[in-house]
Amino acid sequence: MKKFIISFLSLFLLATLIHAQPIITETKLLYPSGTSIVKNIESGNSTYAYGSYNIGKELSGAIQKIYRTYFSVDLSTIPTNATIQEVKVNYSTDYKSYTFKLTNISSLGSGLGANWAAIGSGSTLHSGIGYGGGTIISTPVKNQMQSALSSRSMMIGGVGENETANDSYAYLSINLEVRYTRPAASLNFIAQNYMDGGNSGNIGVGINTSTITSRTSPFSFSIYEDQTMYFEAYDNQQYNNYNWIFNDSEAPLGKSEWQKNYYNNISSIGSSNSTSRPALTSENGATFQAVLRKITNVTFQNNFVGVGNGGVITVNGTQYNSPTSQFQVIEQNAINVSANTYYYNNYIESLLTEKK
Numbered sequence: 001m002k003k004f005i006i007s008f009l010s011l012f013l014l015a016t017l018i019h020a021q022p023i024i025t026e027t028k029l030l031y032p033s034g035t036s037i038v039k040n041i042e043s044g045n046s047t048y049a050y051g052s053y054n055i056g057k058e059l060s061g062a063i064q065k066i067y068r069t070y071f072s073v074d075l076s077t078i079p080t081n082a083t084i085q086e087v088k089v090n091y092s093t094d095y096k097s098y099t100f101k102l103t104n105i106s107s108l109g110s111g112l113g114a115n116w117a118a119i120g121s122g123s124t125l126h127s128g129i130g131y132g133g134g135t136i137i138s139t140p141v142k143n144q145m146q147s148a149l150s151s152r153s154m155m156i157g158g159v160g161e162n163e164t165a166n167d168s169y170a171y172l173s174i175n176l177e178v179r180y181t182r183p184a185a186s187l188n189f190i191a192q193n194y195m196d197g198g199n200s201g202n203i204g205v206g207i208n209t210s211t212i213t214s215r216t217s218p219f220s221f222s223i224y225e226d227q228t229m230y231f232e233a234y235d236n237q238q239y240n241n242y243n244w245i246f247n248d249s250e251a252p253l254g255k256s257e258w259q260k261n262y263y264n265n266i267s268s269i270g271s272s273n274s275t276s277r278p279a280l281t282s283e284n285g286a287t288f289q290a291v292l293r294k295i296t297n298v299t300f301q302n303n304f305v306g307v308g309n310g311g312v313i314t315v316n317g318t319q320y321n322s323p324t325s326q327f328q329v330i331e332q333n334a335i336n337v338s339a340n341t342y343y344y345n346n347y348i349e350s351l352l353t354e355k356k
Helices: 002-019 112-121 139-151
Strands: 023-030 033-042 045-050 056-060 063-074 083-093 099-105 123-130 133-137 153-160 172-183 186-194 202-207 213-216 219-224 228-232 237-239 242-245 258-262 265-270 274-278 287-291 293-302 312-315 318-321 326-330 337-339 342-344 347-349 352-355
Touching: 033 112, 033 172, 045 112, 063 112, 063 172, 083 139, 099 112, 099 139, 112 153, 123 133, 123 139, 139 153, 139 172, 153 172, 186 202, 186 228, 202 219, 228 287, 265 274
Parallel strands: 186 287
Antiparallel strands: 023 172, 033 045, 033 063, 056 063, 063 153, 083 133, 083 172, 099 123, 099 153, 186 219, 202 213, 202 228, 228 274, 237 242, 242 293, 258 265, 258 287, 293 326, 293 352, 312 318, 312 337, 342 347
8 A cells, every 4th residue: 555655646746846836047138228318507596408428427517417318228138037046237338437326216207307306316226337348236126127027127327426527527337147047838739640630549749757658649739848759750650551661771762750840831851650849939829730541452363365364473572473462552652563474365565554
């Protein structure tokens, strides 16, 4: 009894592992688009416009120009059910002896002035970042991105921390290297035989296991992405009064193959009677089919005009008595037949006829 329980638990655990939903790890590189806004200060009056630099201050004659930038991050390529594991912020700016900070912008205002202010008043993600170039492994950006996944976007502000220094203006660019995990998607496929347009018999399928199970063709099944599908074609399938086989070694011509039919776009994926393939989201909905070849029974006989048949015929180099010889030929393959001269009632006869 204990052995039975242990065996049952082992099978249960094996089945659980085979059908358990995998976790997929992916990495995406995001390139936010930056919008620079400049605050122009002249004679105590301030105006706002789109800027030519990203951060810092520039003195242009009697006009003080203070630049700030917000970066729009498109999150549409990251699934909403993803769990962000790590975000690397790669930044590059002019090499000067100043620092800048990155801020989280929850929302923009109704004009350039309000947007310029929102960049500076956003909560700080990182501060004291030296001008130049480098990489920050950012927990604050990771957490903010996780919260923003459902809205499919987020905004990061860039602000110079030395906005009183006249030469602190600089270009700034950032990109985000995002590593995340997500549940694997469930995909749907069909496995079937292909018999000159027909579809019958049995097909072997293993769903994330190399143990093949015979299924009625066509067989529809689901499997998680990145799991493995195993297929096997069987000989001696009966359909439309013919016997069908997977011709991989039986005859030199008309070899069988496995094909992928993806919305009527057909491609070959292997010539062995068994094959395996990863489940790919780019192939979701595809049909995998074993192209079988039919076996034709052919009878050859001599025909003696006016008197009947008999004698000998030669098939593939071997002589047989006519008309009792029947041969099997796999479609698209040839068979060599010749008629022999035969004496019958003092006449010479050599006419060969074929019956299928």
